[in-house]
Every structure is written in C-alpha cells, then in structure tokens.
Amino acid sequence: MSSLKGDLGGLMWSEKYRPSRLQDVVDQKEIITALTSLIRGSDVPHMLFAGPAGTGKTTTALCVARELLGDDWRRDTLDLNASDERGIKMVRERVKEFASVMKLTTDSSKQHDRPFRIIILDEADEMTPDAQTALRRIIEDSSKTTRFIFICNYLSQIIEPIQSRCAVFRFTRLPEEEVVDYLKMICEKEKVRYEERALSQIYSATMGDMRHSINILQTAAGMGSVSVATVASSIGLSGRARVGEVIRMALAGRFNESRAKLMELVQVYGMSETDFLRYANQEAYEMKLDRPDEFAELMAEYDYRLASGAHPEIQLAALLAQLGRIGLKSREAKAEKA
Numbered sequence: 001m002s003s004l005k006g007d008l009g010g011l012m013w014s015e016k017y018r019p020s021r022l023q024d025v026v027d028q029k030e031i032i033t034a035l036t037s038l039i040r041g042s043d044v045p046h047m048l049f050a051g052p053a054g055t056g057k058t059t060t061a062l063c064v065a066r067e068l069l070g071d072d073w074r075r076d077t078l079d080l081n082a083s084d085e086r087g088i089k090m091v092r093e094r095v096k097e098f099a100s101v102m103k104l105t106t107d108s109s110k111q112h113d114r115p116f117r118i119i120i121l122d123e124a125d126e127m128t129p130d131a132q133t134a135l136r137r138i139i140e141d142s143s144k145t146t147r148f149i150f151i152c153n154y155l156s157q158i159i160e161p162i163q164s165r166c167a168v169f170r171f172t173r174l175p176e177e178e179v180v181d182y183l184k185m186i187c188e189k190e191k192v193r194y195e196e197r198a199l200s201q202i203y204s205a206t207m208g209d210m211r212h213s214i215n216i217l218q219t220a221a222g223m224g225s226v227s228v229a230t231v232a233s234s235i236g237l238s239g240r241a242r243v244g245e246v247i248r249m250a251l252a253g254r255f256n257e258s259r260a261k262l263m264e265l266v267q268v269y270g271m272s273e274t275d276f277l278r279y280a281n282q283e284a285y286e287m288k289l290d291r292p293d294e295f296a297e298l299m300a301e302y303d304y305r306l307a308s309g310a311h312p313e314i315q316l317a318a319l320l321a322q323l324g325r326i327g328l329k330s331r332e333a334k335a336e337k338a
C-alpha cells in the first residue's frame with residue numbers, strides 16, 4: 001500500500017496501531033498462546049508463519065523478536081524481504097555479515113541462554129526452490145546462534161525440508177467482530193466520528209485483512225468522518241492503489257508476483273475484470289509512462305477482448321506479460337541513452 005502513503009501525508013494508522021506485544025495481537029489466539037510458551041521455553045525453534053495478507057504475521061514476528069531479545073532487539077534482528085532482494089547469495093552474505101558483527105558486539109552477553117540473533121525472512125515463498133534448498137544449509141550452519149522466522153502467504157510454496165525444520169503457524173483471516181472492535185478503538189483514539197454500519201462495510205470489502213481495513217478507515221476519516229459514503233469512495237481508491245501496484249510489478253518484469261496479486265484482487269476482493277482495466281487506465285495515466293501511446297493501445301485491445309467474452313483471467317495475465325515487455329523495452333532504451 002505504499003502508494004497510499006503519499007496521499008495520507010502523515011503517519012499511516014496501520015503502522016501506528018501495529019501491536020508491539022504478543023498479548024496485544026488481535027485474534028490468532030492459539031498461535032499467540034503457543035508462541036508465548038515456546039519463547040519462555042529453553043529451546044526456541046525456528047518458526048514459519050503462513051497465511052493471508054494483513055493478519056498479523058510480520059507483527060507477530062517483530063513481537064517475538066522483541067520479547068526474546070529485550071530492549072536491544074533491533075540490533076540483533078535482521079529483517080529481510082526475500083522477494084525484494086532476490087537470491088540466496090544475498091541471504092548468505094547478509095547472514096554472514098550479520099554473524100560477524102554479532103561476534104564483535106555480543107561476547108559480553110553470552111551468558112544468556114537465548115539465541116543471539118533472529119533473522120526474519122519475509123515473503124519467503126517468493127524464493128525459488130533452489131534458493132530455499134541452499135538456505136537449508138545456512139539454517140543448519142547457523143543454528144547454534146540464530147533463529148529464523150520465515151513468513152509466507154502460501155505454505156505450499158515452501159519446500160518440505162524447511163517446513164520440517166520449523167514450528168509452523170497458520171494465520172487465518174480475522175473475524176468481523178474483532179476487526180470492527182479494533183477499528184472502533186482507533187476511531188476513539190483518533191477522535192473520529194463513525195457509523196457502525198460503515199465499519200461492517202469495511203469488513204465486507206476486506207474480509208479479515210486488518211491492514212487493508214485500517215487503510216480504508218484512515219482514508220475515509222480523511223474525508224471528514226467514517227460514513228457509508230466515505231467508506232464506499234475509500235474502497236474505490238484503495239482498489240485503485242492495488243491495481244497500480246499490479247501494474248508497477250508487471251512493468252518491472254515481476255510477472256508471477258503481479259499475476260498472483262491480480263488473482264487475489266479478482267478472487268479474494270471480488271474486483272471485476274473491467275474495473276481492473278478501468279483502474280489500470282487511471283493509474284497508468286498518473287504514472288507518466290515513457291510510452292503512454294503503447295499502453296493506451298494495449299488497454300483498448302484488452303478492453304475489446306473482455307467485452308467480446310474472452311476468458312478474463314487468461315486475458316489479464318496476457319496483458320501483464322505484455323506490460324512486462326513494454327517495461328523491458330523502456331529500461332533498455334534508458335540503458336542505451338546512459
């Protein structure tokens with residue numbers, strides 16, 4: 001949701017209201033209970049958190065790090081995004097680098113029986129199986145002093161040998177009552193007026209994704225108060241921001257990711273394919289592409305294909321592939337100029 005950040009100006013509420021203690025994480029009760037006793041135990045396992053977006057996986061990982069490592073937790077926690085910085089080579093280098101710094105800084109604290117560092121590897125399901133296999137070695141080699149917390153959306157994308165080395169926790173979509181209560185708490189703290197119905201409306205649009213719910217709430221609040229009308233237009237805006245993200249990924253050549261996000265928009269959030277095209281058009285216009293003409297032709301072609309009844313998901317995936325080609329061409333053109 002980075003594109004929303006600019007619109008909102010100040011601090012995003014989804015960050016401001018990120019719980020910092022395990023006991024404050026909403027729902028996910030079994031996971032929180034199990035984790036609380038695990039981290040009190042003498043041998044802390046590696047962990048794997050799987051589940052849908054905005055349900056508390058990253059939040060919980062940060063809470064675990066804080067509770068295991070105490071005040072200095074930031075220093076001893078390495079938070080990597082497997083999908084941003086691809087490849088096992090980088091994980092290996094960063095892990096090694098981190099390990100050598102750790103040797104210098106923690107000799108005096110050896111007396112505690114905790115692992116000395118925690119490596120959070122977010123979006124681990126974006127790593128290739130080869131990279132995951134290589135990672136398995138790194139896990140073994142560093143197990144004396146490091147605990148890994150892997151985070152993913154799809155457990156099935158994590159190779160079995162990694163799964164079997166971890167305590168696996170499956171996060172689930174948050175129930176309506178708990179999301180609505182959390183949104184009310186935020187409204188009260190922020191002194192924002194709200195209609196009860198508008199909060200359920202937010203839930204229907206986000207289906208248990210707390211981050212998305214809070215983002216819609218904040219956008220609506222920015223329009224004066226949280227009413228059925230402001231929520232409806234915020235849902236439109238946030239849908240557009242998500243489409244923008246899909247388009248940006250496709251242009252950057254990240255086809256698989258963009259397609260997965262597209263499917264999520266259509267299947268999970270119920271966005272219609274024609275709305276997708278409409279939002280894509282608006283977003284692209286504001287992105288100031290190098291070749292807006294090519295983009296316009298492409299949109300017209302796919303608009304026509306959808307209107308004539310072609311299979312929408314296949315068509316939109318093809319559109320993303322074409323955008324990847326446009327993106328590549330413009331990167332090549334830039335490289336030539338430079």
Ligand SMILES: Nc1ncnc2c1ncn2[C@@H]1O[C@H](COP(=O)(O)OP(=O)(O)OP(=O)(O)O)[C@@H](O)[C@H]1O
Pocket residue numbers: 013014015017018019024025026027028051052053054055056057058059060153174210211212214
């Ligand atoms: N269980 C929860 N309790 C309270 N707040 C939550 C919870 N889950 C998500 N949030 C809110 O949503 C924001 C994002 O949550 P988080 O980063 O933990 O999601 P995630 O499960 O890691 O999602 P993604 O798969 O997109 O990375 C948090 O900053 C917090 O405001």
Ligand SMILES: [Mg+2]
Pocket residue numbers: 057058059122151
């Ligand atoms: Mg996360």
